[in-house]
Amino acid sequence: MFSLTGKTALVTGATGGIGGAMARALAAQGARVAVSGTRVEVLEALAAELGGGAVALPCNLSDSASVEALVPAAEAALGQVDILVNNAGITRDNLFLRMKDEEWGQVIAVNLTASFRLMRAVVKGMMRRRNGRIISIGSIVGTTGNPGQGNYAASKAGLIGMSKALAAEVASRGVTVNVIAPGFIESPMTEALNDKQREAILENVPMGRLGTGGDIAAAAVFLASPEAAYLTGQTLHVNGGMAMI
């Protein structure tokens, strides 16, 4: 089960912890993976590590021309894109009263608008082939909200609504569109927390630990697999029980 042999995948934000874990997991299931991100050296090292025809496609998702060029580049390198993982995301946290239009705009541009453009670009080929998987990485914050993250929460909630709309449009073509909403995941960001902050977070996680990139990657492999063909328009919350929705 969950074999991705013969499939191709494009993963954005692949130089991050979660993105890298997903790229590795998809490759381990047999997919040929194109990894995208802004840090060229990290990206190329990852592609080399993955082997099996993996390619590095550097892309800055805050630049609309680069976004438009990414899917054609992936299709040129892989032949086609069977699985799109919209993972890249940024934060520009600020309390609502202090939030600049620019902070709002940057987060919406990368997290939501770039995802929209990439989905629009890949879905054409997927519909034609009557097969495709689109997975976007949301956040628990998109459902629960979080102080200081009005922009980020809006972008992640936006991904959910957008995915449901597209899922309804293309279900009859064998294309599924879903969201994975991680809770607190071990990353450079959470490593920076002190013990007290960490304890406070863990108090709210019934599982008693932070999630790992592997926890998210497992969900991505499942959603990408042929076995998940009947699952669309859904949000899979992977958060150790921290919010049960």
Added chain:
Amino acid sequence: MSDVAERVKKIVVEHLGVEADKVVASANFIDDLGADSLDTVELVMAFEEEFNVEIPDDAAETIVTVGDAVKFLEKNATA
């Protein structure tokens, strides 16, 4: 039958999986050929690709039958 009509027919047969002899000028994509709204969008995109032409939404809305498509493309095609 014009060259454009032949190419349109080929695309419609391929996309909708219908018998070639049903694809006549008067055939309505939705009522006669069983297309759904997504099929019509896919057809428009396939026409755009084949004939190297942009079909704006308001023009696409007027393309209801096979004959409408042929007429539009004979006037606007650049390939």
